[in-house]
Amino acid sequence: MTLASYLPYARQEITDADVEAVTAALRDPFITQGPTIARFEEAIAERVGAKHCVAFSSGTAALHAAAFAAGVGPGDEVIAPPITFAASMNCALYLGATPRFADIDPQTWNLDTAKLEISERTKAIVPVSFTGLPVDLSPLDAIRDRVTIIEDACHVLGGHRDGQWVGGPGGADISCFSLHPAKTITTGEGGLATTEDDELARRLRLFGTHGITKQHISPGPDDGAWFYEMQELGFNYRITDVQCALGLSQLTRLDAWVARRNEVAARYRELLADEDRITLPPAAAPGSLHGHHLFVIAVRAGAAARKATYDALHAAGIGVQVHYIPVYRLPYYRDRLGVAQDDCPHAEDYYAGAISLPMFPTLTDAEIRRVADELRRALP
Structure with missing residues (x-):
């Protein structure tokens, strides 16, 4: 066996157009916290039909931010299937919640949403569209008024459920995607969260920038345009403009x-x-x-x-x-x-x-x- 004949389970494709896009981004004055990030978020939102898209440094970061946006914390319970990457449930542990695993449906290998039982402590459910098969969310409609649905859609960017793009309207409260090289498109490492809810979007964005914002702040009389507030304990989960330039190029394919x-x-x-x-x-x-x-x-x-x-x-x-x-x-x-x-x-x-x-x-x-x-x- 030679390296040339070895077939991995996954492989990214990087074209000359991708390299040119990244090279151009490196020559831009903003290689992070610049306008290419917003362009990428807007392009993803348009592609899946979502009102909001927030880009992150990884799919794990997106899931962590989604659990935060949902208000998950100590004393809460989060439900997820066990056949998934650890990050699908780790996002609950990061915030002090209790994990509860629910079995998969043997006919789909996804979370068996039809047999799911929730408790008074259940704050969020993380159904996974495993392998890229869109998980059935319809059995969860009856509990959406009291439980946040966070779809781990890391395997399914570009897929749709009953004609509706995963990540867009009619799906989960928040949908999270991965941009790892093994996934459908890549930014090297990266993640996305989409939502139709303005408040969830605000909390997603706040969490990924240290909890620091210049929005909805209360500056004093001697504070100028530099003033900002740390309103929550967030993380540096920012993606870069260089990564987003690659993502925009890959998105065309x-x-x-x-x-x-x-x-x-x-x-x-x-x-x-x-x-x-x-x-x-x-x-x-x-x-x-x-x-x-x-x-x-x-x-x-x-x-x-x-x-x-x-x-x-x-x-x-x-x-x-x-x-x-x-x-x-x-x-x-x-x-x-x-x-x-x-x-x-x-x-x-x-x-x-x-x-x-x-x-x-x-x-x-x-x-x-x-x-x-x-x-x-x-x-x-």
Whole structure:
């Protein structure tokens, strides 16, 4: 195996146009806290149809800010599925709230919103559109008057739910996206939060700038235009103009990339349709568009067979991955917080077989066939 023949599970594409956009941004007087950030936020808001978009230094920062904007704090409970990256629940811990994991729906691998039970302490729910499959939010409509819905949409930028873009009107109270290089578009590192609510948007923006603002302030008679206030304990979660220049360039190819990801998924399904040793991933419902950040297959024979398959694929130069270890299994949650290990049987079933195959827009048809062929050879 050579580096050239190795296929990772994800790969960014950086074009000459991207490099030129970043180079131009580096020559601009403002490489941070400048006008390119606002242009990027406005472009994302227009793309998904949102009233507000706030850019952050990472998807994790966006989730943290969203939990803050929702008023999450000590004594509150936040619900999230365990099949996700740790940040989906860490945002609750950062603010002193109590985590509660709710099981996934085995038919979608997303949070089973139809069976979710809330308590008087439930302040927010973080449904995850896992792999890019838009999570069903409709069962949560009845509790929206007392619980904030924060969609972890980090896998689904460019996807839509029943014809409505994820991150736009009709979705969650706040939708959070990641701009990591493995995601659909990248700014190197970066994140986004979109919302229709003016007050949530104000709190999102405040939190990402140390809690410091020149808006709604009370200067004294001797205070001038320099005056500012720190109104909340926020963080420096700012993204830079250089990153946003890259994001604006990448955004022009979002639709094409999502379309190609769906083509790759369709080709995998075609090539593996008769492979009875695996389960293919859930598809998007009619009228919805899958973001296909990931293409996960489940090895039906279970954990030992999954490990053997994973190891054999890596030996063949196929850089498959596992997304994710159930968050409650992570030592911080299991040992320090004492989170129960047996409350989510469907998540356990999923984890025992999950393998993420290579999924990125520049994957060629020959490479897709290679992955499928190597998978068949690797399966015990």
